[in-house]
Amino acid sequence: MALKTHVVKGDTVVIRRGKEKGKRGIVKAIFPHAGKATVEGLNVVKRHTKQEAQQQNMGGSAQTGGILEKEAPLPLSALQYVCEKCKAPVRIRHGRAADGSPQRVCAKCGEPARESAKGS
Template sequence: MAAAKIKKGDSVVVRSGKDKGRTGTVLQVMPKEGKVVVSGVNIAARHRKPTQVNPQGGIDRREAPLAISKIGLAVDGKPSRVRFETKDGKKVRVAVKSGETIDG
């Protein structure tokens, strides 16, 4: 897989799917699978039986991984693609829409 253009801690917008338009922060990046986990997006509910550790049981809600192609880096609240450029001998990420340098 190519270099990760989305990193942990980035603010992103969901481009497609049931959570289209929602924003969140990247909690985890899985480059080998091509997936990311975004806070508050793609919530999966898991029904748990009562156990000795958790006698109440109940429903666990947590963020499930999302395809990296479904998200875009948030630039002024709107999704943007990312490209790499070399500035002052350093490789930096640049938002395609605005030309704004993301880090560096």
């Protein structure tokens, strides 16, 4: 079952609270059940990974010392959608597309948000 979230993968969002407040990024992954999402390049944490879990079959990248930089999930409620047209954080309105399917639109300018939740 697909839970509807106000932001989807690929959206530009602004962080509304926490140490990354005011920063913008692209949503990398959504975890609807946890109510969280990762945003590219934001809230990055360093993780020590176990060598045996990593092995050398990763293509021989620059993984030295088993430290991995990874985006930690942020609560969805801390993310606000940024309209590509307004270039500003806006509220999302739920409307309908021409074909009758649910469509998220910018409450400010009415620009439809791109739907990238399907497929990937």
